[in-house]
Amino acid sequence: MARAIARRLSARRPLRDARPRRGVGALLPVRYSYHGDDIDLDRTLEVLAERPRPEATDIVVRERMSARRAVALVVDVSGSMRGEKVRIAAATVAVLAAELSGPADQLAVVAFWSDAAVLTSLTEVTTPATLLDTLLRIPARGLTNVGFGLSTAHAILAGSAAPRRIAIMLTDSVHNAGPDPRLLARRFGELHVLLETDGEHDLPLGRDIARLGHGALHPVRTHRDVAPALTRVLSR
Structure with a gap:
């Protein structure tokens, strides 16, 4: 038995990839991937300062990730x-x-x-x-x-x-x-x-x-x- x-x-x-997984856990800055709306303004401005033509994925958001x-x-x-x-x-x-x-x-x-x-x-x-x-x-x-x-x-x-x-x-x-x-x-x-x-x-x-x-x-x-x-x- x-x-x-x-x-x-x-x-x-199913095998998960080796990167951190979204869900419960620490609140971490990650690149925007068309979900998540808690923008990390300071880090986003740092990225945009180096990109004259930014894209949506240049926005940095905060998401809970499990390591x-x-x-x-x-x-x-x-x-x-x-x-x-x-x-x-x-x-x-x-x-x-x-x-x-x-x-x-x-x-x-x-x-x-x-x-x-x-x-x-x-x-x-x-x-x-x-x-x-x-x-x-x-x-x-x-x-x-x-x-x-x-x-x-x-x-x-x-x-x-x-x-x-x-x-x-x-x-x-x-x-x-x-x-x-x-x-x-x-x-x-x-x-x-x-x-x-x-x-x-x-x-x-x-x-x-x-x-x-x-x-x-x-x-x-x-x-x-x-x-x-x-x-x-x-x-x-």
């Missing part, structure tokens, strides 16, 4: 990867693979328990099915060191030149090994928590990690909650 979920949700969307993204997915594999926990992991990997299908987007995956392992780096290309199989081959672990997973993800994102660097942690936030993860969360520019609520979980800790990491907490009880949560995260 997990593999079927991964196949269904990872259907590739290329680097995402580090941090997956809690402590305890038992069975039942709905596996299906949630499958949906998370698949949705991110589909959303980050642009040639300039990057995705890394980190698994953590009392230790942490990088399953794929930002520069590697792999399939959701391969990532899922790798996750499922990791033996069940008892202790949960949330801080280890966060520190590994932070190091990965620090090596990226992408304008938007996002960490997304999939966990129940039941932390029982290592230092307080709140201290590490403060280092992130954008850290979101997908909190698994289908079993034992620590809502206050998950909320604190997201808040200190300048992100948001998104409770997920079943795999059907994953896609809406990730859509909200990536459309910020």
Whole structure:
């Protein structure tokens, strides 16, 4: 069932070009392309001063653009990867693979328990099915060191030149090994928590990690909650 979920949700969307995309994001100056009406007067005058016969495309307007993204997915594999926990992991990997299908987007995956392992780096290309199989081959672990997973993800994102660097942690936030993860969360520019609520979980800790990491907490009880949560995260 997990593999079927991964196949269904990872259907590739049409490739976007590597340039910034119009939509949500920072308000940036761009050349007029017959839509947009917020004229950047100062920059437009600078262009027109050098063009005695200006064209419509010499006008500079301000539009919201979303830049290329680097995402580090941090997956809690402590305890038992069975039942709905596996299906949630499958949906998370698949949705991110589909959303980050642009040639300039990057995705890394980190698994953590009392230790942490990088399953794929930002520069590697792999399939959701391969990532899922790798996750499922990791033996069940008892202790949960949330801080280890966060520190590994932070190091990965620090090596990226992408304008938007996002960490997304999939966990129940039941932390029982290592230092307080709140201290590490403060280092992130954008850290979101997908909190698994289908079993034992620590809502206050998950909320604190997201808040200190300048992100948001998104409770997920079943795999059907994953896609809406990730859509909200990536459309910020």
